[in-house]
Amino acid sequence: xxxxxxxxxxxxxxxxxxxxxxxxxxxxxxxxxxxxxxxxxxxxxxxxxxxxxxxxxxxxxxxxxxxxxxxxxxxxxxxxxxxxxxxxxxxxxxxxxxxxxxxxxxxxxxxxxxxxxxxxxxxxxxxxxxxxxxxxxxxxxxxxxxxxxxxxxxxxxxxxxxxxxxxxxxxxxxxxxxxxxxxxxxxxxxxxxxxxxxxxxxxxxxxxxxxxxxxxxxxxxxxxxxxxxxxxxxxxxxxxxxxxxxxxxxxxxxxxxxxxxxxxxxxxxxxxxxxxxxxxxxxxxxxxxxxxxxxxxxxxxxxxxxxxxxxxxxxxxxxxxxxxxxxxxxxxxxxxxxxxxxxxxxxxxxxxxxxxxxxxxxxxxxxxxxxxxxxxxxxxxxxxxxxxxxxxxxxxxxxxxxxxxxxxxxxxxxxxxxxxxxxxxxxxxxxxxxxxxxxxxxxxxxxxxxxxxxxxxxxxxxxxxxxxxxxxxxxxxxxxxxxxxxxxxxxxxxxxxxxxxxxxxxxxxxxxxxxxxxxxxxxxxxxxxxxxxxxxxxxxxxxxxxxxxxxxxxxxxxxxxxxxxxxxxxxxxxxxxxxxxxxxxxxxxxxxxxxxxxxxxxxxxxxxxxxxxxxxxxxxxxxxxxxxxxxxxxxxxxxxxxxxxxxxxxxxxxxxxxxxxxxxxxxxxxxxxxxxxxxxxxxxxxxxxxxxxxxxxxxxxxxxxxxxxxxxxxxxxxxxxxxxxxxxxxxxxxxxxxxxxxxxxxxxxxxxxxxxxxxxxxxxxxxxxxxxxxxxxxxxxxxxxxxxxxxxxxxxxxxxxxxxxxxxxxxxxxxxxxxxxxxxxxxxxxxxxxxxxxxxxxxxxxxxxxxxxxxxxxxxxxxxxxxxxxxxxxxxxxxxxxxxxxxxxxxxxxxxxxxxxxxxxxxxxxxxxxxxxxxxxxxxxxxxxxxxxxxxxxxxxxxxxxxxxxxx
Numbered sequence: 001x002x003x004x005x006x007x008x009x010x011x012x013x014x015x016x017x018x019x020x021x022x023x024x025x026x027x028x029x030x031x032x033x034x035x036x037x038x039x040x041x042x043x044x045x046x047x048x049x050x051x052x053x054x055x056x057x058x059x060x061x062x063x064x065x066x067x068x069x070x071x072x073x074x075x076x077x078x079x080x081x082x083x084x085x086x087x088x089x090x091x092x093x094x095x096x097x098x099x100x101x102x103x104x105x106x107x108x109x110x111x112x113x114x115x116x117x118x119x120x121x122x123x124x125x126x127x128x129x130x131x132x133x134x135x136x137x138x139x140x141x142x143x144x145x146x147x148x149x150x151x152x153x154x155x156x157x158x159x160x161x162x163x164x165x166x167x168x169x170x171x172x173x174x175x176x177x178x179x180x181x182x183x184x185x186x187x188x189x190x191x192x193x194x195x196x197x198x199x200x201x202x203x204x205x206x207x208x209x210x211x212x213x214x215x216x217x218x219x220x221x222x223x224x225x226x227x228x229x230x231x232x233x234x235x236x237x238x239x240x241x242x243x244x245x246x247x248x249x250x251x252x253x254x255x256x257x258x259x260x261x262x263x264x265x266x267x268x269x270x271x272x273x274x275x276x277x278x279x280x281x282x283x284x285x286x287x288x289x290x291x292x293x294x295x296x297x298x299x300x301x302x303x304x305x306x307x308x309x310x311x312x313x314x315x316x317x318x319x320x321x322x323x324x325x326x327x328x329x330x331x332x333x334x335x336x337x338x339x340x341x342x343x344x345x346x347x348x349x350x351x352x353x354x355x356x357x358x359x360x361x362x363x364x365x366x367x368x369x370x371x372x373x374x375x376x377x378x379x380x381x382x383x384x385x386x387x388x389x390x391x392x393x394x395x396x397x398x399x400x401x402x403x404x405x406x407x408x409x410x411x412x413x414x415x416x417x418x419x420x421x422x423x424x425x426x427x428x429x430x431x432x433x434x435x436x437x438x439x440x441x442x443x444x445x446x447x448x449x450x451x452x453x454x455x456x457x458x459x460x461x462x463x464x465x466x467x468x469x470x471x472x473x474x475x476x477x478x479x480x481x482x483x484x485x486x487x488x489x490x491x492x493x494x495x496x497x498x499x500x501x502x503x504x505x506x507x508x509x510x511x512x513x514x515x516x517x518x519x520x521x522x523x524x525x526x527x528x529x530x531x532x533x534x535x536x537x538x539x540x541x542x543x544x545x546x547x548x549x550x551x552x553x554x555x556x557x558x559x560x561x562x563x564x565x566x567x568x569x570x571x572x573x574x575x576x577x578x579x580x581x582x583x584x585x586x587x588x589x590x591x592x593x594x595x596x597x598x599x600x601x602x603x604x605x606x607x608x609x610x611x612x613x614x615x616x617x618x619x620x621x622x623x624x625x626x627x628x629x630x631x632x633x634x635x636x637x638x639x640x641x642x643x644x645x646x647x648x649x650x651x652x653x654x655x656x657x658x659x660x661x662x663x664x665x666x667x668x669x670x671x672x673x674x675x676x677x678x679x680x681x682x683x684x685x686x687x688x689x690x691x692x693x694x695x696x697x698x699x700x701x702x703x704x705x706x707x708x709x710x711x712x713x714x715x716x717x718x719x720x721x722x723x724x725x726x727x728x729x730x731x732x733x734x735x736x737x738x739x740x741x742x743x744x745x746x747x748x749x750x751x752x753x754x755x756x757x758x759x760x761x762x763x764x765x766x767x768x769x770x771x772x773x774x775x776x777x778x779x780x781x782x783x784x785x786x787x788x789x790x791x792x793x794x795x796x797x798x799x800x801x802x803x804x805x806x807x808x809x810x811x812x813x814x815x816x817x818x819x820x821x822x823x824x825x826x827x828x829x830x831x832x833x834x835x836x837x838x839x840x841x842x843x844x845x846x847x848x849x850x851x852x853x854x855x856x857x858x859x860x861x862x863x864x865x866x867x868x869x870x871x872x873x874x875x876x877x878x879x880x881x882x883x884x885x886x887x888x889x890x891x892x893x894x895x896x897x898x899x900x901x902x903x904x905x906x907x908x909x910x911x912x913x914x915x916x917x918x919x920x921x922x923x924x925x926x927x928x929x930x931x932x933x934x935x936x937x938x939x940x941x942x943x944x945x946x947x948x949x950x951x952x
Contacts, residue, residue, distance in 0.1 A: 005306040010219050012229050018238055021217055027303055028216045034310040035119035035206050038361065042123050046161045051129070052089040055112050055209035056082050057154060058133060058147075064094035067154035074135065074143040076107030078242060080209040108143065110134040110172065111210030111245045115201050121316040121365055122275065124348030128164035132201070134210070134245060137173045144169060176248045193261035196283065199250045202296040204315045211245040219304060220297045223251040250296055258287050263433045266405050270440040271454050271553060273401050274346040278319060280408040281339060285326045287411075295322060311365050316343060320369070338404060340373055341383065350384035352377065389456040390483075391497055391515055398451050402441055409437070428560070435559045439618040448505075448512050448621040450551065459514045466506065466536065467491055468527030479506050488525050503531055504539070504574045504611035505623050511543045512551060512621050518544070531575035535658040539571060542656035547615055554619040563618045565642045565651040570635065570674075571611040572657040572666055578606040579662075596662060596669040597632070597697040597741065605698035606666050607632045612639070614651075632670070633695070633702050633713050636677060640688070640704070640711040643678065648685040650678055673739065677704065680737050691735050692781075694722070696742035705734065719746070726783040729929040733758040734781045747837040748773065748830045749785075755828060755839035756781055761804055761930055764839055765796060766830040772796050776804075778930035786938055788907070797844055799909035801825060806912040807933055856896075857912040858940055860919075868919065870940060889940075893947035907945045910937050 008024050010016050040048055057065045059082065061075035082090075082099065090097045113132040117123040135147060151167035158165035178194060202215055217239065218229045226249030234241045261283050269276030286294065293301070295318055302313060311317065320343055327336045349366050370380065440453065452459055465485035469476035472491065481497040497515075500506040510516035518540065522533045546569040596606045609627040612635050616622075626635050643650060653674045657667040673695070681688045688706040695702045701716040703725060716722045726736060736753040743750055752764045756777040764775040772790040777783050790796045804825045828839040854875035860868050861881065869881045872892050884891050896908055913936055915928050 007305045021238055030308050031313060032207050039119035047163050049089050050158045050161050050163045052086050055080060056086050056090055058109055064097050066157040067150045069150050073146045073150055074108035074139060077109045077210040078107045108136055108139060112208040113205045114208055115205040119206055121314050121362055122346050131167045133167050133169050135171050137171045172245050172247055193257055195250050195253050195257060196261045198247060199294050199296040203299040211243055214244040214246040220301045223249045253286050258283055262409050266409050266437055267433045269405050274342040277342040277404060281323055284408055285323060344383055352380050352384045387457045391459050394455050395451050397455055432559050439620050446622040446624050448509055451513050460517050461515045461520055463521045465523040467525045468529050470527030471525045479503050481506055502625050504571050507539055508613055508623050529575040530577050538658055546654055551619055558617045563616050564646040565614050565616050567615050567652040569613040570655045572670060573608050574611055576608045578608050596666040606662055610635045637711045637713055644688050644709040647682040647687040650682060676740060690732055691737050693737050694742050695739045723785055727931050729932055730780040730782055751830050751837040751839050761825045764828045764830055776934055780929055782931035784931045784934040802911050855911045858910055859914045860916050862916055862918060889943050890947050893944055897948060910941055913937055
């Protein structure tokens with residue numbers, strides 16, 4: 001419709017009349033009706049019914065109408081009279097419906113509006129319906145909650161008709177005061193913007209029922225004195241107050257609102273970029289042209305002038321014209337082109353196709369605009385063929401979009417800082433939106449970039465070819481991705497979709513971006529790798545089970561918390577044969593040892609490489625490749641580190657290994673290992689708990705433990721090195737936990753560590769003929785072990801028990817105010833019963849009965865920076881370092897030998913050792929650990945016994 005009528009001028013100083021005000025109101029209602037008709041015509045028959053019946057379901061609280069909750073729910077729209085079409089729509093839904101006269105009951109609801117893109121060029125089949133439902137300011141809280149629940153129920157009903165409906169319930173006085181009840185969700189800007197949203201409302205809204213906007217009656221040039229004009233209209237009874245609703249003026253956009261609004265548009269632009277780009281650029285335009293009229297003001301001025309043509313007043317046409325007038329000059333040509341493309345794609349009208357005839361007015365208007373832009377048919381065909389866009393097209397366009405979005409955000413942030421204004425967005429909201437931006441756009445090591453944020457319907461490929469670079473000559477080790485490459489020779493002149501250092505990353509990228517589906521035909525040229533189509537198919541099945549596609553955006557609740565891993569998928573030995581040296585000879589090794597980390601007699605580790613895929617709570621996907629060094633331990637360490645911050649929610653760990661040779665056994669073993677390690681460190685949903693976890697792998701031992709929240713590991717090349725490490729002093733009690741396959745040849749040691757307890761000194765022994773193995777687990781879990789000859793159990797235990805009793809007695813004397821520093825010494829014998837090794841308690845102790853011989857004591861001394869030396873006392877005889885120097889041990893051995901009555905050689909045992917508190921020159925040790933005393937006892941005893949054997 002094209003119409004232009006006489007201008008209307010309201011002079012609040014000279015005088016106004018009711019007739020002119022009614023004429024002005026009717027003019028806005030004429031524009032309103034055109035937009036409603038356009039919005040109605042763009043919907044399907046079932047969707048039209050939703051729009052038609054919306055005011056009625058809130059005007060009446062009828063049990064036969066959709067959304068009904070109970071008889072107490074507020075209802076009634078001011079001055080609303082349903083049309084015959086609305087009543088017919090209600091009767092189609094409920095045959096028993098009838099309209100009843102409510103008499104003079106005061107309505108609970110003031111007005112209802114539809115805002116946004118419906119009825120505009122920007123409306124598309126995917127557009128939702130945003131409805132403002134305004135209630136009386138004196139409505140009780142219970143009634144407001146009831147309306148909100150009804151709105152939610154109505155939205156679910158509308159969804160069954162193919163309509164995405166959002167009803168926002170509030171009152172105008174709360175809006176004017178900035179007391180919005182809602183926070184940031186997918187459909188509401190919460191605290192991010194107020195005046196910008198009101199500007200959009202005034203120029204896009206469609207009045208559905210109830211009071212009309214008071215804003216219609218206030219001339220644009222009087223926005224600064226809006227309240228005075230409004231009071232004059234009401235106080236002098238030019239209008240009835242109940243006939244109009246007041247949301248307040250929009251004289252200008254406060255500078256402090258730009259940052260919040262910009263971040264909000266970025267938030268929405270992640271999933272729907274076309275509309276957000278237009279709005280973000282409008283925000284920048286407003287910020288840079290603060291003296292110029294807002295679009296809502298331009299719209300109102302046009303209606304006052306007599307303009308009622310729906311095309312010229314279309315909000316998207318006015319938006320484009322404003323941006324085009326602002327972006328002038330060749331330096332901004334690319335931004336203007338992006339605006340035009342965004343508007344065209346937001347409209348969703350493919351002009352090169354014949355199906356658009358059902359929406360003639362939109363097609364006609366859009367065709368006029370693109371003709372004015374000078375677009376060719378090829379440009380239109382490219383944009384209309386979005387379903388055939390390829391990954392390269394989307395990647396280029398995404399880069400342009402991300403650049404524009406981040407440019408706008410940085411500009412707005414800079415402006416907010418320069419003006420020193422507080423952003424009109426709450427700290428919670430800006431943190432939430434920032435996290436979503438980070439998750440969507442931030443690049444970081446290993447992150448799989450998702451290139452299609454709503455740009456193309458699908459990127460699925462019919463044929464994909466994975467080529468190892470060695471296929472093209474040379475010794476390069478990367479992978480190339482092609483499409484429709486049947487003949488490998490064509491690879492030299494075909495474009496490469498993507499390059500990657502490893503095959504798993506390329507597969508995950510293809511899957512997460514939708515290029516790779518179960519129907520995609522695959523071609524693999526593996527070069528010096530052994531990857532195959534069957535391996536890629538298995539990998540695709542594993543990815544599909546691990547992470548359904550498409551990847552949904554993270555929920556608000558998840559973004560409000562810190563990021564944490566949700567689940568991990570470990571791809572083991574991608575494109576690798578762990579026994580390639582045998583496979584080349586046509587051999588296959590069999591073994592009774594089934595541990596994939598110590599397979600066969602050679603104890604080979606069959607885990608060569610790992611690709612760790614992580615899906616986190618912000619719905620980011622990342623991949624980390626481990627192919628050098630101790631790959632499995634490095635991967636395990638990183639998983640432990642990621643769990644330490646959130647031990648109450650352990651991430652799931654799935655493992656896949658191509659079913660080549662021992663593939664299933666490898667996957668099962670790795671999955672068992674991760675579960676076994678995570679369980680003790682984070683038992684009870686807390687942790688990390690203090691312990692040392694021992695893994696045996698590839699003829700070596702790895703000891704895992706945490707330092708605070710940081711896991712670390714020590715690699716030890718032999719069993720002897722492991723035992724030396726287990727004997728080292730600790731800062732706190734650290735029990736030793738063995739992996740299920742570790743030290744299976746040392747079941748006694750496993751039983752010892754399983755029986756260890758904190759704050760106790762435990763002596764374990766196992767007698768084998770004339771030899772015995774002893775272990776002492778001290779108060780902090782250090783394990784000290786040695787072998788010695790045995791003649792009787794008493795003579796086996798008494799020397800070490802006497803030594804430990806002396807040590808405990810000295811500690812108790814030093815800590816008289818804290819008796820029970822060490823609970824005492826307990827003895828256990830390691831035995832095998834019913835096929836299992838266990839520690840059985842033996843209540844043996846030094847009875848205090850004097851033993852033959854004399855006491856041998858050692859006192860450690862430090863002389864400056866020299867090494868620790870000992871003075872030794874044999875009964876009453878003293879042997880000092882000062883007197884004997886390096887000959888001290890031979891002198892003590894000679895003295896002991898001289899006191900013996902026979903030539904029989906038997907060992908000497910120290911009964912006590914004193915160690916200085918500066919044993920480590922770097923620290924002062926108030927309490928030296930038992931394992932340290934045992935170590936120096938062992939060193940001195942071994943030295944003395946060697947010299948005793950020589951002096952025979």
